[in-house]
Amino acid sequence: MKQTKFWGFLFSALFILGCGVFLWLKNTGDAGSVADIWLDGELIESIDLNAVTIPYEFEVSSEYGSNVIHVSHGAIAVTEADCPDQICVAQGAIADSAIPIVCMPHRLVIEIRGEP
Ligand SMILES: [Zn+2]
Numbered sequence: 694m695k696q697t698k699f700w701g702f703l704f705s706a707l708f709i710l711g712c713g714v715f716l717w718l719k720n721t722g723d724a725g726s727v728a729d730i731w732l733d734g735e736l737i738e739s740i741d742l743n744a745v746t747i748p749y750e751f752e753v754s755s756e757y758g759s760n761v762i763h764v765s766h767g768a769i770a771v772t773e774a775d776c777p778d779q780i781c782v783a784q785g786a787i788a789d790s791a792i793p794i795v796c797m798p799h800r801l802v803i804e805i806r807g808e809p
Pocket of ligand 1: 795
């Protein structure tokens, strides 16, 4: 009698734990983590922001101008640009798919791929 109760408890505990792990993996796995960088309508770079552990910067230059892109864990920003409006720099870092960073003069778009 006592033995049965013990196994019942163990199984329900494992079941709850299993559900918890599943939900945890689901939450960390998807939901807007890949940043796509488009230049003049072409996809030039895809970065998995959740995989970034050490922040880094790189430059995207084209015939239109250049932008310095700062990548950190879960976020991406344009920190320097030689465009006349500086809108892309002023926007700061983005961490979700709500609003993409657009540098109109340089035809540069950075958007985080959001899960539907
Ligand atoms: Zn700009």
